[in-house]
Amino acid sequence: MVTKVTRKALLIRPSGRSTDFITPSFGYGCLYNCSYCYMKRHKPDGLTIATNTGDILTEVNNHAYFTHQQKPNQTHPIFTTYDISCNEDFALHAKFHDWENIFEFFRTHPIAMGSFATKYVNPELIKFNPEGKIRIRFSLMPQSRSDIHEPNTSKIIDRIKAIDAFIDAGYDVHVNFSPVIIYDGWLEEYKYLFQMLNDYVDYKKQVLAEVIFLTHNENKHKANLKNHPHTEVDLWKPSIQEPKISQYGGRNIRYNRHLKSAFMKGFQIMHDEIIPWNTIRYMF
Numbered sequence: 001m002v003t004k005v006t007r008k009a010l011l012i013r014p015s016g017r018s019t020d021f022i023t024p025s026f027g028y029g030c031l032y033n034c035s036y037c038y039m040k041r042h043k044p045d046g047l048t049i050a051t052n053t054g055d056i057l058t059e060v061n062n063h064a065y066f067t068h069q070q071k072p073n074q075t076h077p078i079f080t081t082y083d084i085s086c087n088e089d090f091a092l093h094a095k096f097h098d099w100e101n102i103f104e105f106f107r108t109h110p111i112a113m114g115s116f117a118t119k120y121v122n123p124e125l126i127k128f129n130p131e132g133k134i135r136i137r138f139s140l141m142p143q144s145r146s147d148i149h150e151p152n153t154s155k156i157i158d159r160i161k162a163i164d165a166f167i168d169a170g171y172d173v174h175v176n177f178s179p180v181i182i183y184d185g186w187l188e189e190y191k192y193l194f195q196m197l198n199d200y201v202d203y204k205k206q207v208l209a210e211v212i213f214l215t216h217n218e219n220k221h222k223a224n225l226k227n228h229p230h231t232e233v234d235l236w237k238p239s240i241q242e243p244k245i246s247q248y249g250g251r252n253i254r255y256n257r258h259l260k261s262a263f264m265k266g267f268q269i270m271h272d273e274i275i276p277w278n279t280i281r282y283m284f
Helices: 053-066 090-096 099-108 143-149 156-169 186-200 218-227 229-235 257-274
Strands: 002-005 027-029 047-050 080-083 112-118 134-140 172-180 209-213 215-217 241-245 251-255 280-283
Touching: 027 090, 047 090, 053 080, 053 099, 053 112, 090 112, 099 112, 099 134, 112 172, 134 156, 143 156, 143 229, 156 172, 156 186, 172 186, 172 257, 186 257, 209 257, 215 218, 218 229, 218 251, 251 257, 257 280
Parallel strands: 002 047, 080 112, 112 134, 134 172, 172 209, 209 280
Antiparallel strands: 027 047, 215 251, 241 251
16 A cells, blocks of 8 residues: 655665665655565555655755765765665655656756665666666575565566666666575575676676675564565574664674674675676675
8 A cells, every 4th residue: 555645754864885875765665575674674564655755855955065975985986875765665666756856856966866776677767867866776686585585576687687778878877785695505696696797787897786694683584474484494594693783772683793704705705706897885
């Protein structure tokens, strides 16, 4: 169910990794049902869409001029970057948004740049030329795990094939290896994923990457056991995981820090052997 609301909280939060900042939510929730999704912990069903897009963009405009980054950083060498889709999949939900006006705002803004991650190849978006001021981050994982954990999302090969098309259309495009899930044979399947990227992407030096290893949550674990128990075979592995209390007090688990260090090293070595052109912005 999709509900339209007036977004009252117009707080812009720091991000620091993927982007400089996170805008107030244009949308909250997701119509996908990915097993690992942190949004599903907070809003299990439905989607709310903000009707006061203009208020949000006014806040972003004022914020951009007030906090303009004076030095280049890993998010972008020139522009102050804003994640417009931290609490939803913007490409999937674009038809519910005034998306062309949102994109036009960033296209013409001298300081601010928009960014969002997605698992959906939306052909409507390719009709708009943002002149490099919108960054799409296509989320990628081996297809075998996407089939289990990301039902009904665009196929991985389709996301990869869309990279060049969106660059041609005027978008800045990165890839988002997230979440990296550890299972028997995981690194060999990432090898094949890297090979697909190498084969299908022509604009190699333009495509950067983010790498985020899985963090899971006890409440989401219990919900999955009730509704999608097969997904927890991959996600809940206490023998290689350790507790982590989130900044909001939630009980999460992540890979044991010593094992994770080895996992990250293996990922980096395999990645750099096959797609050295794909610079990793950060990994955690």
